[in-house]
Amino acid sequence: MSLFSRFRAKRKPRVVVIGLDGTPYTFVRRALELGRMPNFARMLGEGAFRRMNSVHPCVSSVAWSCYMTGKNPAKHGIYGFIDRKPGTYDTTIPTSRAMRSETLWEILSRAGKRVIVMNVPVTYPPRQVNGVLIGGFLSPTIEKAVYPPGEAETLKRLKYIIDADPWAARQSKDKALAEVNAALESRERTLLHYMDNEEWDFLQCHVMETDRLYHFLWKQMATDDSVYAPRFWQVIAQIDALLGEVYDRLDENTTMIVMSDHGFCTLKYEVYINHWLARRGWLVLPEERPQRLQLADVGPRSLAYSLDPGRIFINLRGREPAGQVAPGAEYEALRDEIASAAMEELRDPETGVPMIAHVFRREELYHGPLLDQAADLILAPVDGYDLKGAMGKETLTFQGDELVGMHTYDDAMLWIRGQSIAVESFSVTDVMPTVLHLMGVPVPGDVDGRVLL
């Protein structure tokens, strides 16, 4: 670094954000009490540490899209990991191309800030920034994941790993841990490389490994499994060490933020919403079943269908190619009927308690020009019941897969060094304008989030 840039770097406000995917506030509190996060413990008092809401539905693609745009989904267009192609029964995986909004790092780039962004969901394919962007876990190859393309060489040299392999992780808990640990090491190595060797005003590193660890081993931790709970905590120690490494590198002008996008809990049951819709006669599936049923197999007499997680679409005339339900009164009546039936009928098979906490009509959650693309009803589950969109399942609920953890809405977390948070209740959508504020860059008028300080 030249003398001049060193001087400049000292005076400009900088921000570094570490995203710990799916890490619950309440879990971190407990880890701190148990002495499992000594580095974060010494950092904690220097800033504000608060519980934060996610968004509905609380999956990473939606939550991080709301974070990076500061907007609700009806303004950025990302409603899930899977979506319908408008006017068809074909499904598609939304990527950064489907994101209809400027992102935090694009706004900072425009303001002349240099940014480094690593591994945030829904950033593949990489869009241009003033700096470096490494796409998230759905990037197919390192070459295609990076902007500018020249960075691929650096990443290969650093033995960068895009994501833990979830199929390997499903084979055994040992394999899951090996995958997670390898990806985490590569993440830390790459993060520190960029911190130390590149100039930046804004740096974001997304740790996906936490989410993977929780999906495959949350239950083992929660039940204090004699073999796997200690190994779970070893990964947490590694993450805590990473936070310490970053923290110790920062100067006075750099604000550090640690955040997650949703919480986690032990999964009790997977709940197949399409099974229920079919049983109620709202969804008609073909007699002859292909091996894996898809949305395209939905029968023409269907009135409704569901996509992950808990999103219900009405088969609406004029919107769906074989729409059955008339817009207006008929649509509203069916929405009402499904909503109240979901609250009443979707109950735990053993205890009989409701599995649905709330049913939202889309206009209750979203507002903006892309509202039309949203599901008509969004079911918010009680913690522990993971709502699934799989079709053709023979039962309503299922227990005992390799996936033992699931997401929760109201238990994300936010820590901001050197600041106090002035707002009582807030969500991931509010972090982005807060970052812009910290960096002295004006917040665009169409942003939904608020500055939290």
Next chain:
Amino acid sequence: MAEQKGFTLWFTGLSGSGKTTLAKAVERELRQRGLKVERLDGDIVRQSLTRDLGFSKEDRDKNIERVTFVAKLLTRNGVATLCSFISPYREVRARSRAEIGNFVEVYCDCPLETCIERDVKGLYKKALNGEIENFTGVSDPYEPPENPEIVVHTDRETVEESTAIILRRLTELGYLEAEAGEVYSEEEETAVEERLRALGYI
């Protein structure tokens, strides 16, 4: 980030030939790529900027003159400016081209019969009944461009096809970054779906 190079995409063609439809479709694509975009449309501009003008030759010229002025300012400030105006006179379009600079003319080629059949706004019916004077194609001439940068045949292309033609040509002309290939190859798409399935996300 490379500074965005401003340009004006000028859609010309008969009423109902697809100017507004394509300008909107292109706008969506450009925004998705993170470009700054403004759209100036005949029907909208005539309700504000040129509310005082009619459809005589003189007024049509004034309408285009004012729009050209605005497009020039936007273009030189790095905005992708999408103009959709019938703009029937060759000479007037040539003046806009000279004035604006980075000018890309898109001829929405569509037979008059098809436009009459579409009659998107019900204007042809009125014009053919003699209720509207100076209606382009019916009672006023339309002069097709001789050398447009882009021609789309909206009677035999879908909106998506016409849009793709425009975007490809803009890339060739250097106004758009070449897309770095497909998002996913077929194989990659399958792999990505399998990954999401393994995580229980789909």
